Amino acid sequence: MKNTATCSVAINEVAEILPGDKYRIYISSGAWFRQDLLYPVFGLSTEAVRKYRSKGIWLEGKHWRWDPANVIVYNRAAIERWMEGQP
Known part of the structure; x- marks a missing residue:
């Protein structure tokens, strides 16, 4: 099973911490x-x-x-x- 943690970085942004100190950042647009x-x-x-x-x-x-x-x-x-x- 993949071990990832998700934490809130700021409004409209989420970072997923991946193995090996890599990050995947998700950004959604505003209005x-x-x-x-x-x-x-x-x-x-x-x-x-x-x-x-x-x-x-x-x-x-x-x-x-x-x-x-x-x-x-x-x-x-x-x-x-x-x-x-x-x-």
């Missing part, structure tokens, strides 16, 4: 996240996301917004609802 995570989380390409924004399918303030660093961030919960076919 709003940058475009880099759209493909790993939802499987959406940057081109598809750009089209959803430019065609008004994804609404500013609901699905995406500008953060204080002037970078577009996306709302995970709103996108999940959209993918489920909910308004």
Whole structure:
């Protein structure tokens, strides 16, 4: 049986201690996240996301917004609802 221990590192992060002093760290996104995570989380390409924004399918303030660093961030919960076919 594999002997691993799981401990909470910080909010939204968990580290699994593996044999041989190796670690596996799991990080989940917050409510709003940058475009880099759209493909790993939802499987959406940057081109598809750009089209959803430019065609008004994804609404500013609901699905995406500008953060204080002037970078577009996306709302995970709103996108999940959209993918489920909910308004």
